[in-house]
Amino acid sequence: xGLIGLLRTVITIAIVGGVLLIASLAMIDATRATxxxxxxxxxxxxxxxxxxxxxxxxxxLMGALGMVNLLLNIIAIAPALIYxxxxxxxxxxxxxxxxxxxxxRARRVKVAAKPAVSIDTTPAGKASDPRFD
Numbered sequence: 001x002g003l004i005g006l007l008r009t010v011i012t013i014a015i016v017g018g019v020l021l022i023a024s025l026a027m028i029d030a031t032r033a034t035x036x037x038x039x040x041x042x043x044x045x046x047x048x049x050x051x052x053x054x055x056x057x058x059x060x061l062m063g064a065l066g067m068v069n070l071l072l073n074i075i076a077i078a079p080a081l082i083y084x085x086x087x088x089x090x091x092x093x094x095x096x097x098x099x100x101x102x103x104x105r106a107r108r109v110k111v112a113a114k115p116a117v118s119i120d121t122t123p124a125g126k127a128s129d130p131r132f133d
Contacts, residue, residue, distance in 0.1 A: 016064045019077045023060040026080035027053045033091045041090035049087060052079045 030053055035046040043049070056079035063073025 012070060015070065016060075016073055019073055020057075020060040020064045022077055022084075023053065023057040023080045026083045027057050029088065030083060037091040038087070041087075043087050043090055049083060053083060056080055
């Protein structure tokens with residue numbers, strides 16, 4: 001029973017720590033974007049997402065401190081996952097444009113590939129078939 005109890009404790013700590021980490025990173029990332037970025041992307045306001053992520057983070061913290069059941073702790077990750085997979089990709093272009101590191105990357109000039117040259121392969125003196133033009 002000792003080894004099973006230890007394994008259960010390690011798994012619980014890993015789940016609780018992962019939930020707390022994901023919820024905290026989502027909250028930090030949500031503060032980086034402006035309210036305009038949220039509304040232009042057709043999502044709820046920044047204040048709404050900060051409140052929802054804050055509530056999820058609070059449940060994650062309570063789970064880390066052993067104040068709530070493990071099931072409630074796993075449910076606490078739902079707002080963070082919705083943020084990461086739905087909201088963040090929609091607001092990411094505005095968030096990236098506002099950060100300094102991306103501005104340095106944006107200054108780099110990318111050379112576009114030249115379009116392929118079209119070569120007429122029909123024999124001289126023969127008209128091409130209009131069905132294939």
